[in-house]
Amino acid sequence: MQGEADISFTVKVDNLTIVDLDLESLTVTTASLNGEDLAYTHDETLLRITLNQVYNENDTFEIHIEYEGAPITDSSGWGGFYWTNDYAYNLGVGFDAAPHSFGRAWFPCFDNFVERCTYSFTAYTTFPKKAFFNGLPDFSYMGFTDDTGVTLNQWTIDNEIPSYLVGMAVGEYDVSVSQYQTSENDSVPIWLIAPENNLAQVENSFTNLSAAISSFEEFYGDYQWSKVGYSFVPFNGGAMEHATNIAYPLSLADGSLDYETLMAHELAHHWWGDYVTCSTAEDMWINEGMASYSEALFMEHIYGADAYYDWITDNHRDVLLYAHITDGAYLPVSGIGHENTYGSHVYNKGASAGHNLRTYMGDIAFKSASESFMSAYALQSVSSEQMRNHFQNYTTSDLTSFFADWIFNPGFTDFSIDSKLITEAT
Ligand SMILES: [Zn+2]
CATH class of the missing domain: 3.30.2010.30 (Zincin-like)
Known part of the structure; x- marks a missing residue:
């Protein structure tokens, strides 16, 4: 792959003289600014570019980077960049990669869940292969092929997204x-x-x-x-x-x-996940637990309440029986370690927490809280504490204890009947 990246920066600090970007395994051949070459070093993943002058807060500049090589897949087999005879595509997280965000497998970026930017893409493919990206294409160029058989593909996404949500797929589509x-x-x-x-x-x-x-x-x-x-x-x-x-x-x-x-x-x-993203991998349940819980909402919407409760009870049975075995311990949902970011506690116990939060608050409060949460933190990242504090505004039920039990501590709440007293009606 040969790549070029033009990255526009707005400076947030004074006295900036270097820019550190993430780029793994690929070889940088040029870094420049306004046509002037910039010095850089590149170890395994860190691309450190020395600027040609000191920049201060609110200054803007654009760096041009040229790079090439064979992009990698993650050692887990899940994530990175894939080539086959008929396709080229990426998966934006690596299950073993640290950090999991894996934009750096194919373009220079700030590779974390917090930094966001807009993207424009141009890809050259050989006819009849076409490239599909985030956002919408420039329809005037859609599938334009020159007389040498090279097809130009141009796309733009106007919403700011983090590097791990950038996606490309090339094929005879x-x-x-x-x-x-x-x-x-x-x-x-x-x-x-x-x-x-x-x-x-x-x-x-x-x-x-x-x-x-x-x-x-x-x-x-x-x-x-x-x-x-x-x-x-x-x-x-x-x-x-x-x-x-x-x-x-x-x-x-x-x-x-x-x-x-x-x-x-x-x-x-x-x-x-995409619209509101967990700030850290330790809070991945905000992405994956809630997306998994949403599967149940989909079942309820299409197939009714019985289908919803079947999904919930099947999932919760799996959590009680297996989550501590597959993940190696009884874990809290938040604060999860790197090896279990994409584990059963995050997906399955996180989904149970979503169901319980809904039923604890009631549908009206849960919907209002969720909808306003999306607009309050639109295209931003959040922690579990921020989610708890936001949702608390929509219910008189105590979410501090709910989050302590379901999110911040391991194990399960348990109810048992220890005695009963029967009185005759008079
Ligand atoms: Zn997911």
Whole structure:
């Protein structure tokens, strides 16, 4: 891969003379500013660029970086950049990587959950392969191919996103485009991006996608992104919630509805995870526990209350029986260690906590709190404490003890009847 990155900075401190960026394994060939070469060092992951003058707060500048090489996949097998004969695509987190955020596998960035920026993408592919990114394409160039067979692909996402939510998929893709009508009668395009031969199966498997959007809008507020997008890729280990360009296993869009809770889970990240992101990996339950809980909300919306409670009880049984075994200990949901960021306590016990928070507060309070939480922390990162304090404004129930029991401490609340007294009616 050959890459060029033009990164615009606004300085937040005085006396800035260096910029530290994350870029793993790839080789930098040039760093420059206004056409003037800049000195840099690059060890395994840290790209340190020395600026050509001192910059102070609110100054702006743009650094140009050229780099090349074979981007890596994570040692766990989950995350990074994947090449096959027919596809090139990334998964934005690495299950073993530290930090898990894994934009640095293919472009220079501040690779954490907190720093956000907007992105414009240009990719050159060989016809008939096309590249799909976050946001929307420049339709005037969509699929433009020159006489040497090189196709130009240009995309822009206007919402600020962290590096791990940047997603690209290249392949011989076709697109199914439909429209979702919001309650405000706005229209949001839905893009299902798959090889032409797979599109019919994909559409069948995603029959309930619009209903999934409705179910989450009811609980969490309006969908705030420029499109709903899924790129179907030949990866079977799970999906990745790149904002508006979810990487989703082609094999699980087989025409059946068997995996539609995964479809719903990734969509739910466009509230929990993409729109409001955990500040640290230790609070990953805010992303993954709440997205997993949203699968139950989707089931309730489509199939009714029994389906919802089946999901909740199955999940909670799994938590009680297995979470401490698969993760190695009874853990709190918040403050989780690096090895269990993507473990059972985060996903499954976190989902139980979501259900219990809803029933503890009641539907009206839970919906109001969730919706206002999304707007108060829009495109920002949060801690569990900030979530607790925000939700507390919407209920008279004591969320300090609730979060202490369910989020900040290991184990389970337990109820037992130790005696009974029967009195005869007179
Ligand atoms: Zn997830």
